Amino acid sequence: MKTVLEILSVLILIAGLIPIIKNDHWIFRVFDYPRFQKLFVCLIILVLWLFxxxxxxxxxxxxxxxxxxxxxxxxxxxxxxFTIFSPKMVKDTGSGSDFPTISVMVINVYQYNKDYQKALKLIQREDPDILLLAETDLNWAKEMSEFKNSHPHFVEIPQENTYGMLFYSKLPILEYEVQHLIDQEIPSIEALVKLQSGDNVKIFAIHPTPPVPSENPTSTERDAEILLVGKKVKHYDKPTLVMGDLNDVGWSYTSELFLKISGLLDPRRGRGMFNTFHAKYFFLRWPLDHIFVSKHFTLDNLKIHHNIGSDHFPISAGFSLKPMNDNENFEAEEEEKEEADQKIANGK
Incomplete structure (x- = not known):
């Protein structure tokens, strides 16, 4: 028994320390994900030691x-x-307020999922202003085409490589650009939408590759795409949302660096983990799908929805445009700015 505990203790210590090493290889980066699971295993081991x-x-x-x-x-x-005991990074809008609003939903549908009706019913019920569907091929584009009636402004990029995107909006899209920031096979969307109040909001929709052997052995390209968007946001400095399946957890070093470089805020902070992956394995869940906002917004609601047959849970949020709020964002040190530039250069 003691020998087993010694081995387990060594393994959990290694698993906990590996993410500290700043190496882009997937063997190091994959240990960023299961932070809660590592805590749970630590507590079990300690109980066994005491026993x-x-x-x-x-x-x-x-x-x-x-x-x-x-x-x-x-x-x-x-x-x-990422607990309710921490201060909220994005403040609550509060009741009785009358500010311009925007509701958004992100769904990684899992390209090979054929249960289109589950997704349709969820979207019809929630009826977001902005809808982003990731991992969408031509079949998904065909099945989702009915949303062109309720969301007449759209950008469709169906692809067969699991990196297709469908972007539907009730709000007018004043301008948009389909970009390939790092890889010509991996699209992203930069769009400017107009709220009913007349205010403009910039939206970036991204889905970089994950650091796993079957996709990409390193996180270099993922990190570069995320940070490149962060620099674009910083230069824009107006109401902005970044949304999508980032294939990275909100607590990773790259995600924190992204918040510092961009000046954006994570509505999860101070509210909970809101895990979106893996929908089929309750013991392997962490937040991979994100909706980040600039300091101009306060939060009306944040939800994780039921499984639609994908390996991801859908996530949605409602925000109010309230420029005179007291949100506080991270600030990047000069050394961190240089590191972000280097990561972007390495990924290109």
Whole structure:
């Protein structure tokens, strides 16, 4: 029993420390994802150590026990911003307010999912102003075409490589551009929409590749695309949303660097993890789909919706345009700006 606990303790310490290493290879980056799971495993191991008792502890056992305690505290510290106990990064709009609003929904439909009706019913019920569907091929474009009636402004980029996008809007699209920021096979959308109030909002829709052996062995291109959008947002400095399946968790180093470079805010912070992946395995869930906003917005609501047959849960949010709020964003140090530039250069 003690030998098993020693092995488990060493493994969880390695799993907890690996993400600290700034290496883009997937072996290092994949350990960014299961932060809550690592905390849970730490607590289980500590309970088992206590159950075993201290009478039979050797020097190595004490070192491992203390190491797992410190790792559990470290994981709690990392998770804390994504709990209800942390200050909210995007303030609540509050009741009785009368500001311009925008509602958005992001769904990674999973290209090979044929249960179109589940997605249709969810979208019809929620009826967002802006709808982004990722992993959409020609079949999905055909099945979703009815939304052109309720959302007459749209950008459709169906693809067969799991990186297609469908962007539907009730709000007028004043201008848009389909971009290929890093890879010619991976599209993104930059659109300017007009609210009913007459205010303009810039929206970036992205879906970079994940750092997994079957897709991309490193996170270099993913990080570069995310940070490149962050620099675009910073230069724009007006009401902005960035949405999509970023294939990265909100607590990773890259995501935090993105918030610092862009000046955007994460509505999850101070509210919970709102996990969107993996829909089929409850013990392997983390937030991969995101809706980031500029400091001009406050939050009306944030929801994770039921499974539509995809490996992702849909996520939606409602925001109010309230320029005179007290949101506080991160600020990038000069060294972090240089690091972001280097990551972008490496990804091109």
């Amino acid at each position: 075993l008792g201290f009478s039979d502890f050797g020097k190595l056992d004490y070192i491992l026990f203390i190491g797992v305690v410190m790792m559990a505290i470290f994981q709690m510290y990392q998770i804390y911003p």
